[in-house]
Amino acid sequence: MSAITTTARPSRSGAQSSRSPGSRWRRFKRNSIPYLFLAPFLIGFIVFMVYPLIYALNLSMYRTRLVGGTTFVGLENYGRALQDTNFWEGVRNVLTFGLVQIPVMLGLALIFALVLDSAILHRKTIFRLGNFLPFAVPSVVAALMWGYLYGQSFGPIAQIAHALGFSPPAFLTPSGVIPALANISVWQYTGYNMLILFAALQSIPHELYEAAAVDGASEVQIALKIRIPLIAPALILTGIFSIIGTLQLFNEPNVLTSIAPSILNPHFTPNLYVYSLAFRSQQFDYSAAIAFTLAFVTGVLASVFFFITRRGGGRQ
Amino acid sequence: MTTYTTTPKRTRSRTLAPRPTGKYLVIMFMIVSVCYFLTPLIWLLISSTKSNADLFNTFGFWFSPRFNLFKNLSDLFARDNGAFIIWMKNTAIYATSAAVGSALISTLAGYAFALYRFKGRNLLFGIVLASVFVPSTVFAVPLFLLLSKSGLSNSLLAIILPALINPFGVYLMRIYAEQAVPEELLDAGRVDGAGDFRIFAQIAFRLLAPGFVTVLLFAFVGAWNNYFLPLLVLSKSDLFPVTVGLAYWNSLATQPGNAQVLYAIVITGSVVAILPVMFVFLILQRYWQGGLSLGSVKG
Numbered sequence: 226m227s228a229i230t231t232t233a234r235p236s237r238s239g240a241q242s243s244r245s246p247g248s249r250w251r252r253f254k255r256n257s258i259p260y261l262f263l264a265p266f267l268i269g270f271i272v273f274m275v276y277p278l279i280y281a282l283n284l285s286m287y288r289t290r291l292v293g294g295t296t297f298v299g300l301e302n303y304g305r306a307l308q309d310t311n312f313w314e315g316v317r318n319v320l321t322f323g324l325v326q327i328p329v330m331l332g333l334a335l336i337f338a339l340v341l342d343s344a345i346l347h348r349k350t351i352f353r354l355g356n357f358l359p360f361a362v363p364s365v366v367a368a369l370m371w372g373y374l375y376g377q378s379f380g381p382i383a384q385i386a387h388a389l390g391f392s393p394p395a396f397l398t399p400s401g402v403i404p405a406l407a408n409i410s411v412w413q414y415t416g417y418n419m420l421i422l423f424a425a426l427q428s429i430p431h432e433l434y435e436a437a438a439v440d441g442a443s444e445v446q447i448a449l450k451i452r453i454p455l456i457a458p459a460l461i462l463t464g465i466f467s468i469i470g471t472l473q474l475f476n477e478p479n480v481l482t483s484i485a486p487s488i489l490n491p492h493f494t495p496n497l498y499v500y501s502l503a504f505r506s507q508q509f510d511y512s513a514a515i516a517f518t519l520a521f522v523t524g525v526l527a528s529v530f531f532f533i534t535r536r537g538g539g540r541q
Numbered sequence: 542m543t544t545y546t547t548t549p550k551r552t553r554s555r556t557l558a559p560r561p562t563g564k565y566l567v568i569m570f571m572i573v574s575v576c577y578f579l580t581p582l583i584w585l586l587i588s589s590t591k592s593n594a595d596l597f598n599t600f601g602f603w604f605s606p607r608f609n610l611f612k613n614l615s616d617l618f619a620r621d622n623g624a625f626i627i628w629m630k631n632t633a634i635y636a637t638s639a640a641v642g643s644a645l646i647s648t649l650a651g652y653a654f655a656l657y658r659f660k661g662r663n664l665l666f667g668i669v670l671a672s673v674f675v676p677s678t679v680f681a682v683p684l685f686l687l688l689s690k691s692g693l694s695n696s697l698l699a700i701i702l703p704a705l706i707n708p709f710g711v712y713l714m715r716i717y718a719e720q721a722v723p724e725e726l727l728d729a730g731r732v733d734g735a736g737d738f739r740i741f742a743q744i745a746f747r748l749l750a751p752g753f754v755t756v757l758l759f760a761f762v763g764a765w766n767n768y769f770l771p772l773l774v775l776s777k778s779d780l781f782p783v784t785v786g787l788a789y790w791n792s793l794a795t796q797p798g799n800a801q802v803l804y805a806i807v808i809t810g811s812v813v814a815i816l817p818v819m820f821v822f823l824i825l826q827r828y829w830q831g832g833l834s835l836g837s838v839k840g
Contacts, residue, residue: 256659258657260653260659262649262650262657263650265650267665269646270708274680274706277687278679281679345564346567351575355575357822358582362818363765363766363768363783363784365768366784366814369791369807370585370808371581372791373588373804379597379601381584381600384600412578473678483791484795495678499678504773509682519679520676
């Protein structure tokens with residue numbers, strides 16, 4: 226598609242016959258250029274995202290039995306999923322997790338971002354990088370590290386408790402496990418969300434605050450009335466991504482399951498359940514139905530969140 | 542934060558405004574929080590210098606008199622006939638090719654969405670954007686089945702190829718290209734007789750470089766830290782990335798009997814696995830911090 230061909234071609238074809246086939250060819254070539262730029266992505270997108278999605282949708286409507294083989298069952302797997310207590314228990318667990326983790330994480334991220342964007346701190350790089358560093362840690366490493374930190378054998382928290390004469394707190398108990406997991410995710414992802422919100426704050430012209438300050442508005446008022454509403458789109462985006470991530474919770478409980486196998490059971494989160502259905506009991510068709518049901522629940526929650534926050538933002 | 546007020550001055554001296562208690566409370570809060578984020582990593586670093594026995598017998602936040610890091614490292618590299626080195630090599634190959642490939646593909650696609658008007662543009666972009674919100678679980682099981690059908694499972698390609706497709710990267714590159722590449726550039730280039738692909742390769746790509754590096758970096762980290770897909774797709778341990786390998790050793794360590802030998806190895810391995818990503822983040826700070834702002838402004 227280089228310059229030589231585009232200029233040479235019309236003159237060659239024009240010399241032989243009418244100009245129109247050549248110019249049509251040229252127009253076709255020009256029109257196809259954006260598709261050529263898009264081709265590598267689109268081909269991969271179809272092969273690795275669209276096709277698997279359709280394949281899974283189809284798969285979810287079959288059932289394989291030992292006797293009778295594979296039969297088409299329509300939406301039967303979905304009916305089964307809707308009544309599957311293992312699945313809904315997992316959904317309840319991740320929702321509880323999200324109700325603890327998302328507000329704490331985004332609240333902290335927002336406060337950090339507001340402080341970093343103001344003139345309160347001098348050595349900002351330390352805080353910005355320090356808070357962000359856990360994002361660079363693989364979630365597998367984060368989970369096993371916190372597993373050791375929580376641990377009774379050589380965990381420093383237990384060591385300190387022993388030294389002070391207390392009995393060490395147990396984290397991976399039925400009631401403690403969700404806050405313990407939430408803490409790992411807060412630790413990992415607060416800094417990342419902080420940076421996104423910080424970047425959004427940085428794009429607001431600071432004259433806006435200064436004008437408000439001249440009018441006697443306090444820093445808190447400015448934050449609540451001007452700065453936070455102005456970064457509402459970024460906040461909503463981080464909220465939606467957090468909801469999606471929360472419902473897919475897998476890595477941390479899967480790594481910690483060897484420490485607390487009875488609590489972090491194979492259906493503790495919907496994703497663990499999908500994994501164990503597919504790879505322990507080979508029920509690929511039913512696991513696909515569960516995955517789609519989870520995607521549907523995720524979509525509903527994310528849209529509800531989006532419309533509530535947008536209406537709330539619109540009233541400002 | 543709470544009691545701090547500003548003076549109506551335009552200069553930075555507004556930090557010296559009255560009510561210093563509020564300011565000190567904020568600074569205290571920030572120091573406590575940065576400690577929360579760094580303390581676990583410091584513990585991990587200190588623990589990697591201890592033998593198994595000292596992990597249990599010495600205080601977690603201070604060094605043992607016996608510095609055991611080098612012994613831990615040689616144990617780590619020797620375990621299971623050097624499995625850890627193979628895992629690190631796999632992760633490096635996988636993360637590098639996924640990052641370079643997906644950043645290139647995203648840049649090409651984002652550039653096309655930003656600078657060309659073509660049939661189906663809005664529909665296509667809408668579909669790409671929507672796919673960002675589909676949970677990856679939905680793709681994981683069918684991908685596994687399709688990859689094993691095509692005989693690709695149990696090869697590194699099985700985890701590299703899907704990682705090349707990064708819809709969020711396309712979204713970021715479109716926004717970046719809209720801001721960084723003026724539309725007149727295409728016309729000017731064409732007038733000068735340059736083809737569209739030459740304009741992209743020789744002029745536009747240079748303008749797109751900061752966005753490219755951002756997408757590259759986040760794809761690198763995403764691939765380096767990925768666990769779910771490799772866990773599903775790969776069953777041969779000599780193809781594992783380091784995340785799957787460490788989780789596997791960790792599950793052995795927490796089983797009774799093996800514990801004594803493996804804790805120090807898993808901890809030391811974790812430190813080694815983190816270092817490359819942190820290094821890359823630190824040296825490329827300027828790029829990714831600038832790039833993040835893009836996603837959020839339009840987000």
